Amino acid sequence: MLKKIIQQISPPFLKGTNIYKEEQELFNYRNLWIGVILLISFVSILPLLILTFLNLNIYEKYIQAEVEYPLVRLISNTQKSINFFITQKKSALKFIVLNTPYEEIKKTSVLGKIYLDLKTSFGNIVDLGIIDSQGIQINYVGPYELKGKNYKQQDWYKEVLIKEEYISDVFLGYRNTPHFTISIKQNISNGDFFILRTTIDTSQLINLLGSLELDENSDAFILNQNNVFQTPSKFFGEVLEIFSPQNIKCIPDSKICEFSDSTGKTWIFGKEKIKGTPFSFVLVKKPTILKSGLSILKKETLATLVLGIAIVLVVVVIISTKLVTKIYYADLRRAALIHKVEHTNKLASIGRLAAGVAHEINNPLAIINETAGLIKDIFTFSDQYKEDKKLLSLIDSILKQVDRCRTITHRLLGFARHIDVKIEEVDLQTLLEEVLSFLEKEAQYRDIHVNITKTQEIPLIQSDRSKLQQIFLNIINNAFAAVKKGGHIDITLDYLKEKDMVKVAIKDDGIGISPENLKKIFDPFFSTKKDQGGTGLGLSITYGLVKKLKGEIQVESQVGKGTTFFIFLPVKAKEA
Numbered sequence: 001m002l003k004k005i006i007q008q009i010s011p012p013f014l015k016g017t018n019i020y021k022e023e024q025e026l027f028n029y030r031n032l033w034i035g036v037i038l039l040i041s042f043v044s045i046l047p048l049l050i051l052t053f054l055n056l057n058i059y060e061k062y063i064q065a066e067v068e069y070p071l072v073r074l075i076s077n078t079q080k081s082i083n084f085f086i087t088q089k090k091s092a093l094k095f096i097v098l099n100t101p102y103e104e105i106k107k108t109s110v111l112g113k114i115y116l117d118l119k120t121s122f123g124n125i126v127d128l129g130i131i132d133s134q135g136i137q138i139n140y141v142g143p144y145e146l147k148g149k150n151y152k153q154q155d156w157y158k159e160v161l162i163k164e165e166y167i168s169d170v171f172l173g174y175r176n177t178p179h180f181t182i183s184i185k186q187n188i189s190n191g192d193f194f195i196l197r198t199t200i201d202t203s204q205l206i207n208l209l210g211s212l213e214l215d216e217n218s219d220a221f222i223l224n225q226n227n228v229f230q231t232p233s234k235f236f237g238e239v240l241e242i243f244s245p246q247n248i249k250c251i252p253d254s255k256i257c258e259f260s261d262s263t264g265k266t267w268i269f270g271k272e273k274i275k276g277t278p279f280s281f282v283l284v285k286k287p288t289i290l291k292s293g294l295s296i297l298k299k300e301t302l303a304t305l306v307l308g309i310a311i312v313l314v315v316v317v318i319i320s321t322k323l324v325t326k327i328y329y330a331d332l333r334r335a336a337l338i339h340k341v342e343h344t345n346k347l348a349s350i351g352r353l354a355a356g357v358a359h360e361i362n363n364p365l366a367i368i369n370e371t372a373g374l375i376k377d378i379f380t381f382s383d384q385y386k387e388d389k390k391l392l393s394l395i396d397s398i399l400k401q402v403d404r405c406r407t408i409t410h411r412l413l414g415f416a417r418h419i420d421v422k423i424e425e426v427d428l429q430t431l432l433e434e435v436l437s438f439l440e441k442e443a444q445y446r447d448i449h450v451n452i453t454k455t456q457e458i459p460l461i462q463s464d465r466s467k468l469q470q471i472f473l474n475i476i477n478n479a480f481a482a483v484k485k486g487g488h489i490d491i492t493l494d495y496l497k498e499k500d501m502v503k504v505a506i507k508d509d510g511i512g513i514s515p516e517n518l519k520k521i522f523d524p525f526f527s528t529k530k531d532q533g534g535t536g537l538g539l540s541i542t543y544g545l546v547k548k549l550k551g552e553i554q555v556e557s558q559v560g561k562g563t564t565f566f567i568f569l570p571v572k573a574k575e576a
Helices: 002-009 029-099 108-122 155-163 203-210 288-381 389-417 428-438 440-446 465-482 538-548
Strands: 125-132 137-141 165-167 179-187 193-201 218-223 246-250 256-260 266-273 280-285 423-426 449-454 461-464 488-496 501-508 552-558 562-570
Touching: 029 108, 029 165, 029 179, 029 193, 029 203, 029 256, 029 266, 029 280, 029 288, 108 125, 108 137, 155 165, 155 179, 193 203, 203 218, 288 389, 423 428, 423 465, 428 440, 428 449, 428 465, 428 488, 428 501, 440 465, 461 465, 461 562, 465 488, 465 501, 465 538, 465 562, 538 552
Parallel strands: 449 488
Antiparallel strands: 125 137, 125 193, 165 179, 179 193, 218 280, 246 256, 256 266, 266 280, 423 461, 488 501, 501 562, 552 562
16 A cells, blocks of 8 residues: 555656756646645645634634533622622721711620621621721720720721721731721711721631632632732632732633742632722632643644644645656656657658669669670680680679579669658568568678468458568567577567458567566657667657557567567558
8 A cells, every 4th residue: 555655756857867968848847746735735735724714713712612611600699699798898887887876886885786687697707896086996896895996097997097998907906806896977967076996707708718619620710909819829828918819811812811829830810800899709729620621622723733734745646746757757758759750750761762773783783784794695605715614604603693682672662662651551570571681681691580371361450561571570570679690589470360461470589578578668768778779769669650540569578588578450441
């Protein structure tokens, strides 16, 4: 599987060899291939990256919202509960000072009854006191001896004078327990005023926060304006200690922030001011869900992105390779056609030259032949030379060589006459003998034995003689090149009646062709003899000529045993 993929993405033009020789390639295919891959990859991967980034951003916001929404809702609801808890007490005190005359409220019995009513209603009222305009607590109901105490120099007293109502921070005071006070100023008709002040135990606030359904990684507490704990924290400190978050980073467009504690751990928290009080409610949570969710999402998204890019790159390389390879082979065919045209023109020129030479030689040969014949006749009828056998044998030698030259020139003329395309009846055995006559001397010199056999009577076929000559000359030439001295070439003719075709098998006992090269022998410019001047066009042209004649060509070969070419030719010419 991997080997097939590598073959798909490994283009044939990366070897760096110049197959064109004098011809120049239309493109630099290596650069074209790389450029196409880069361009398509960029166009394909860029939208993938953009969509991944947008998708990750949307999911990140979604996960943040999933974590933020319940936190914000819990913070808001708890803030409202605390606000209601404090406002309820403050409203009760305002109602008391508005509806109870100063002269009445100064009485211990009246104040005591009010205290009992408040304690019965709210439960966490510690004490109740009346402070006059001089800052002296003139009446007090509660567990401590605070009657007569002067508060004129206290900060809270000054605040009440300005704001007419005041809620203090949590403090320990004489009681040494966490509590806070609510003070209400009430003006009297004579221009004087008094202050009704109550102390509230924070235990009910702590119980309120404890009733929140928080997991073990969450914490809720109240801070004042100076970040001092008003209720104890599970993770960060006790009452009246300072909350000191570090590296606070707030999420944009969100009420949720991140901070680091003294140990470097990261937390997320939400904070909301409790209206009408110096307090703020804070909810803190370990970011395990948010962090782990985002971490898993990023890993999965990154893995998907990498896999997607890998698939895109493989597909892009395969498509680009096929596309550029098609252009490459089209360029090969263009070059092959140019070479074929050149080759055809060369053959035509050779044919015309051969015809001209043959005619020019035939004329003096005819004169030499006639003259030699005349001399022989004269010598034969002359008593002076009649018995001179040596002289007569020399004349016979001249006539023999003239006849040999006539045979050669006739062959050249026969080859030249068939350069132009012409469909005619052809005797394949005779044509093969003509082709072999051109190679007769090489066969004698290298002691190569060539045999032509027929399995049955072979009919004449309608075909182009010149193309057949070129086909068989190319194949037999290759066979001569493949066999060693003393080798054998067997040519067998057979008639396939059911297909109405003649099969010509040309078998040699040469070196053979490897399976790798056997697949490419008909490719243009493929040659195993380029170092010997081979062009790699012989068999490619042969293949094209056979196809033009509506025939078929096949090859079988074994390394070290030899090669057999099978040419199938139709008996009757078929229209193109």
